[in-house]
Amino acid sequence: MARPSPRIEVAHEALRQAIIEQALKPGTKLPEDVIGEQFAMSRTLVRAVLAKLEAEGLVDANPKRTATVAQPTLAEARDVFEVRRALEAEAVRLVAKRWQPSFADELDSLLRQEDEARARQDERVSIHLAGEFHLRLAQLSGNALLERYLRELITRCSLILAVFGRPHSSDCAIEEHSALIAALRKGDADGAVAIMHSHLGAVERRALLGGDDEKPAALGDVLSRYAAAVTARQTTKPPRTANQP
Amino acid sequence: MARPSPRIEVAHEALRQAIIEQALKPGTKLPEDVIGEQFAMSRTLVRAVLAKLEAEGLVDANPKRTATVAQPTLAEARDVFEVRRALEAEAVRLVAKRWQPSFADELDSLLRQEDEARARQDERVSIHLAGEFHLRLAQLSGNALLERYLRELITRCSLILAVFGRPHSSDCAIEEHSALIAALRKGDADGAVAIMHSHLGAVERRALLGGDDEKPAALGDVLSRYAAAVTARQTTKPPRTANQP
DNA sequence: TCAGCAATTTATGTATACTAATTTAGCCAT
DNA sequence: ATGGCTAAATTAGTATACATAAATTGCTGA
Structure with missing residues (x-):
């Protein structure tokens, strides 16, 4: 399982950590060029990193919009x-x-x-x-x-x-x-x-928390997410923030 | 789980099928430009396809060498x-x-x-x-x-x-x-x-077949694979063949 | 003041160009 | 012949350029 480039691995691991430690909160936008700037790599490589993170379920990526830190339902x-x-x-x-x-x-x-x-x-x-x-x-x-x-x-x-x-x-x-x-x-x-x-x-x-079932949980999702957001505090300047209170 | 491009999906699925139906035998080289030619896409996209196939365990890909159809051990x-x-x-x-x-x-x-x-x-x-x-x-x-x-x-x-x-x-x-x-x-x-x-x-x-254990199976792997290779027959011209008897 | 539209900016999709490494082929020496 | 060595051809790694689509901003009119 040798990976093509060590740089991709580095960025991948860094983003992974940032996401699971909540330094990047769910919903945060992850524009390719901003990330490329941070890790000194071209969008080509950033794309590979984001693809991996998406496969892992850590980022949400839709066809033509900016990838975001995943917000699991x-x-x-x-x-x-x-x-x-x-x-x-x-x-x-x-x-x-x-x-x-x-x-x-x-x-x-x-x-x-x-x-x-x-x-x-x-x-x-x-x-x-x-x-x-x-x-x-x-x-x-x-x-x-x-x-x-x-x-x-x-x-x-x-x-x-x-x-x-x-x-x-x-x-x-x-x-x-x-x-x-x-x-x-x-x-x-x-x-x-x-x-x-x-x-x-x-x-x-x-x-x-409360094991709500299926549909009625939709609103609950949002609210609990909001609660988490106001509790957390930003550490380093993240690329961008999606929902600010 | 919307994917970035339909073309990538098409090529991905096509290769998947070709591999599991043995139209492409294990070990067959999959050079990026040859694939790109077949599907009329640039190496950029081919790369994304191969990355997915590698993640699925269908192709073996090492850092700087041509990807091949996976040969599971x-x-x-x-x-x-x-x-x-x-x-x-x-x-x-x-x-x-x-x-x-x-x-x-x-x-x-x-x-x-x-x-x-x-x-x-x-x-x-x-x-x-x-x-x-x-x-x-x-x-x-x-x-x-x-x-x-x-x-x-x-x-x-x-x-x-x-x-x-x-x-x-x-x-x-x-x-x-x-x-x-x-x-x-x-x-x-x-x-x-x-x-x-x-x-x-x-x-x-x-x-x-024979459930050999661990280490001593190494040689068995090679031989059974060899047997499979000589038994099978090429259908369409594959990009290249790795081990010919 | 706010809704809706247009222009601008931003960000992605993809191809291509350039570089560097690997593989192959040919050649020489043993 | 055989083994290894060098040069040429392939092929992957990566950046960048250009086209296109989305988001944003600002303007206009009710």
């Missing part, structure tokens, strides 16, 4: 969590099957870091590490494709949390991660899968 | 089937949950067509319809993301079958599809999931 959010649950359960199953003691060390180490960040009140690092835990688990499954899909899903969950979640709601409870490791350690595959299921159920509930 | 094939099993089981679960009698009609109709094609000895249509059945099931799940992933996985399975499978081995048994519909019809969700599991297990076994 409630229906999309539900879909993402549904698929994530299925794949992450499979990942746990696979990890349990090829379990080795060294795996526990790896996961424990991440868990400790996560705990420390939480203690330090370091929101950003804490959220990032929670994602890392799940991603590492996917890697330990030994299935590269599963890892790719889960990386995408975990990233999209971050964005969904940014759009729908309460400000400052942490997305993963450390105890749940801890219980998962314990189950894996004693070889309880089914137990581990069950824990992962309920863990992700909890994450989804925390992320989606 | 045994390890990749295993990964694809593993993820497909997990997601397709989830799809069946979802379809069972929102089951409606009209679903049965839809699936039955596909099944009938499949049966007729088989009776007509129409390999190409038969294989295509088998894929359609699984795809339609994914659509009935009501989860757009799940559908997208499964479309990708089903396509890759076709390519895998082309590389590893015996020539003329059909990939899906009609009775298995039939049993699945029956289980869904009587509301037996768990039964349906079980049938799907064993069905995909059977498909994988048929596709991968």
